[in-house]
Amino acid sequence: MRQYPRLTVDMKKLRGNVRAVKKLCENAGIFPAFVIKGCNGIPEAIRAAAEEGAEMIGSSRLEQLRRAKEIAPDIERLMLRIPAPSEAADVVEVADISLVSSLEALEFLDTEAGKQHKKHQVILMADLGDLREGFWETDQLVQAAIYAEQKADNLILAGVGTNLGCYGAIDVTVEKMDELVQVAETVESAIGRRLKYISGGGTTSIPRVLAKDMHPRVNMLRIGEGWLSARDLEDIWHCTIPGVEKNAFILEAEISEIRDKASYPQGVIKCDAFGNVPTYEDRGIRKRAIASAGKVDYGYPEMLEPLEEGIEVLGASSDHTLLDIQEAKRELKIGDIVKFGMKYANTVFVTGREDIAKNIIE
Structure with missing residues (x-):
């Protein structure tokens, strides 16, 4: 495992x-x-x-x-x-x-x-x-x-x-x-x-x-x-239940690549692996990381919330999550673990995956 x-x-x-x-x-x-x-x-x-x-x-x-x-x-x-x-x-x-x-x-x-x-x-x-x-x-x-x-x-x-x-x-x-x-x-x-x-x-x-x-x-x-x-x-809905805490479920993923890259894809944009035509903002060269988890694991990258300030989810393919770490508060390196809070839809995907490790905190 x-x-x-x-x-x-x-x-x-x-x-x-x-x-x-x-x-x-x-x-x-x-x-x-x-x-x-x-x-x-x-x-x-x-x-x-x-x-x-x-x-x-x-x-x-x-x-x-x-x-x-x-x-x-x-x-x-x-x-x-x-x-x-x-x-x-x-x-x-x-x-x-x-x-x-x-x-x-x-x-x-x-x-x-x-x-x-x-x-x-x-x-x-x-x-x-x-x-x-x-x-x-x-x-x-x-x-x-x-x-x-x-x-x-x-x-x-x-x-x-x-x-x-x-x-x-x-x-x-x-x-x-x-x-x-x-x-x-x-x-x-x-x-x-x-x-x-x-x-x-x-x-x-x-x-x-x-x-x-x-x-x-x-x-x-x-x-x-x-x-x-x-x-x-x-x-x-902009309301909270008194006493209810977020992040009872957290997704952790390992960084497998870090590089300075262009923020806008190079070439003719057609569609991604899921048949969608994404849009991008050209922000110049940025420090980017890849975390080893993707849409197959959690469904919707836009719903993930990085639990560290300065990390931004850019998007994902089936098995890779693209992160902008230009403003990250620590010096990230390959092998480091990044954590994400999840919305309902993410939790449905992650808990249904038998190949995702589980860590129970009592």
Whole structure:
């Protein structure tokens, strides 16, 4: 196993982030599901959540939920990706509760839960405009709710939820949360009881909680980036969860070349290895370094944040990261290690690579 590139996982920060998110949510009357898909459900994240008293872990991947079941069997497991028919048996086996967006899914989950002699909980998803999963017409969602409540022998209708920001980039506004609650209350009128959960999205809903204008009936959030990376929330939504620390996950890479080179490519610019046509700024001759990690390892070079002042990420190919080190505060040399903070998307890539070394800091 090679030493670098290397992922460093700070367990103290992860555990502290779980506590901070729990505190924020508890003070707002919200039940947090700790989502582990942003770090590919690595055991360290599952342990951190379990050690700090998480009551529910969520993922879109069955393999990650199965791992959570093995490591923390007493914590409820939430399946985030709407189930396909071929997944029904596994979903019922490893998940306690699922997000569902069709009557057909309710039917095959009910059948499978019966085969396994289980009661499976479901949250019906309403599409409020982000155009990913969810019922588009409220009356169709209500009919599905009636089916789950009155006709399905092995399902428990736990609530209504929505997803915002993952595909259509729709903001979580006060109006959108009001709309979700209206849908949920329509369902409650139809089934004659109060729902356990009204699930108002994920980390992108945290600004509403911090602003104290989240609808009081929204009582569940599915939070991943907010406790794992904690960078997107700050950089995009300009807010932070009190007590949550960045850099629980750090990428380390080894420098393999240092040279003074032109800052503008020489020749006819066509496209890069990924079919893109990049743009460059001519800054003259600059001291540049290559770090031995690339897009295959972390996805998006523009999202990396060098943790040393004066180092700038210029871009990357599949396996090399190009750095401007002209203004670096130390004299870098070949073999030195540079560290990068990562956003959510970077963390997804890095934690999914089996050939990246891992360093666990307790």
